Amino acid sequence: MTWLASIRIALRALRVNKLRSTLTMLGIIIGVAAVITMIGVGTGAQARVEEQIKALGSNLIMLLPGSVTSGGARMGAGSRNTLTEDDSYAIQREIQEVQAAAPQLRGTGQVVAGNSNWSTVFYGVTPEHFEVRNWVIASGKGFDAADLAGSAKVALLGETVIRNLFGDGDPLGQVIRIRKVPFVVIGSLGRKGQSLLGQDQDDVILMPISTARNRVLGGNTAKQRTVGSVFVKVREEADMSEVEGQIRNLLRQRHRIQAGQDDDFTLRNLSEVLQAQEQSSRIMTLLLAAVASVSLLVGGIGIMNIMLVSVTERTREIGLRMAVGARGRDILMQFLVEAVTLALIGGLLGIVLGVGGSYAIGHFAEWRTELNLQAIALAVGFAAAIGIFFGFYPARKASRLLPIEALRYE
C-alpha cells in the first residue's frame, strides 16, 4: 500500500467521525498553540533585554563617584564629587584595553523653543560618548573637539524632546533655551526606546561637557572639573575583569588612597547585570515552554485513547482487509498514518491559533512577543512525534489481530 493511499484512507476515516476527530485534535491544537504562544512571549522578553543591551552599549563599565564619611555617617554613592574629567582622560590614555572612556555631567532643566517648553535631562558629554553609549546621530552632526574646547552652545536632541518642542517640524538649526541659555540644535539622536527600568531614553539632550559645566551648571562643578559618572568601553569582553582591576589601581593612585582605605569611587560592570537578566528571561522561556508541552502530552494521550476506540470499532474492517491480502504492517501503517494525520492537522491548526494568540497578547496586553520559526518547527515536529508515539500502540494492536477472529467480531 502506498503512502498516498494510506493518507487518503486516514482522511476518510477521520471525516466519518468529524466531531470526534475535532475534539481529539483540540488537545493537540491547544498544546501546540500554547507552546508557540509561550515561546513567543519568552522570546519577546529576551529580545527586549537584548535590545537594551544594544542600546546601552556592550562591554561597559560605569564609574561613579564614591561615598564620603561625614561625622561617622557614611553618605551614599556619589555624595562627593571625586571623579574628574582628567580621571576619564587618564583611563583612556593609560589602559590599553580600553577603547574609550566618556565622562558625563547630568543636569535637568526647562527647555524652551519658540512658544513650547519641556522639562528634560541634559548631559554634558565628550565626543567619545556617542561611541561608548551607541548613540546614532539620526540627522545633522555631532560636536567636535573645537566645540568642546570653546564651550560651544550646540546641542543634540533626543526623539521625545524633538516631538515635544517641535512636533513634526525640523529642529536642525533652531535655537532653544536650556535653563535660559540659548543653544543651536545641530543634530537629532536615533531612537533608543525604554531602558530596563522603563525610563524613556530618548527624553534627553546632549551637549559638550565644557558647555554644560561652564555655561549651564556653573558653581562648584566648574572649579573642580568633576563629573557625574564615567562610562568606559572595553575592547574585548574577555578583558572586562582585568580592566576593572586596572581602573581601580589607576584611580587609587591618582586619588592618593592608602592601602587599607576604601575606594572613593564605585565600579559597576553593566554588561554583567544585563547578561544575568537575559539569562533569567531565557530560563523563563524554557519554563513556559515546558509547562505548555505538558498540554501537548495530554493531547497525545487523547489521540491514543481515540485510536484504541477506533481500532475496536473497526475490527471487522481490519479482518476484511486482512482477508483480501493486507499484511500486519499494512494495517500498522494505516492506523499509524491516521494517528499522525490527526496530530499534524491539529498541529497546523495549533500554529494558526498560536500565531494569532501571540499577536493578540502583543496587541492587547502590550507585551512584546516574537514569532519564532524554530518554535513553530519544533511544535509541529513534536506533534508528529506524539502522533507516532501514541499512535503506535493502537496500530500495533490492530496489526496483531487474527483475521478469522477479526472477521467474526460483532
Add this chain to the structure above:
Amino acid sequence: MESYTVAALRGVSLEIGSGEFVAVMGPSGSGKSTFMNLLGCLDSPSGGSYFLAGEKVSELSGDALAEIRNRRLGFVFQNFNLLPRTSALENVGLPLLYSRCPAEERRLRAMQRLAEVGLADRAHHQPSQLSGGQQQRVAIARALVNNPVLILADEPTGALDTRTSFELMGLLQQLNRGGMTVVLVTHERDITAFASRIVSFRDGHVVDDQRVAQPADALAMARELEREAA
C-alpha cells in the same frame, strides 16, 4: 481459565480439482467453518498439510499467507463485508491496493470486474445505496479482481431472498463454467443443487462426498420465479 484442545477437524482428506463447483454442507459444529478457514488461509492447521495449486501453504508465515489470500483466493461472505462509505469501485479495487497496483490500473481492473457482474452503472454508489443482491455482486467482483484460482463463498445467499439467491448462484455457475473453481458453504439444501459436488461434514469428519451429474440451472430457476411473481 483452563484451556481445552478441541479438534474441529480430524482425518479429513479431500482433493478439489481445478474447475469444480463444490458445496460444503453440515450442521453447526461439524467443522465446515474450520475447513473453510483453512482453505482460505485464514487459519493454519495444527497438523496435516494443505496444498493450493501445488504449493504447500500450511506451513507459510503470516505475511506469506496474506499474499496467498491476496493473489490466489477470493472471498465472498454472508454479510457482504463491504467497506461502508466507500464506493463500489473502491471496494472492488481493495485487494489491488495490497498488491501495490498503480491507482489507474486499479481503477480500470475494478471497473472491468464490476461490468462483468453487471454493475458498471453503480460504480460510484456506496454500499448503503445498493440492494443486498447488488452488494453481494460487488463482493464477487472484489473476489475476482486479482484473478484468483479459487473462490470461497461462506453462506453467500444467507442474507438474500430466494430469487436474488438464485440469481447470485447463477453468477457463480457462470464463473464456474468459465473455468473458476468455487467452494461454497451452505446449509440450504436447494442451494447445494447448483453445485457439481457436495461434501457433507459431521463432527469433524467428511461423512459424504458425492458428485452431481446434472446440476440445476440457477438462472433458469430465477427466471421462472420471476414469471410466477408476474
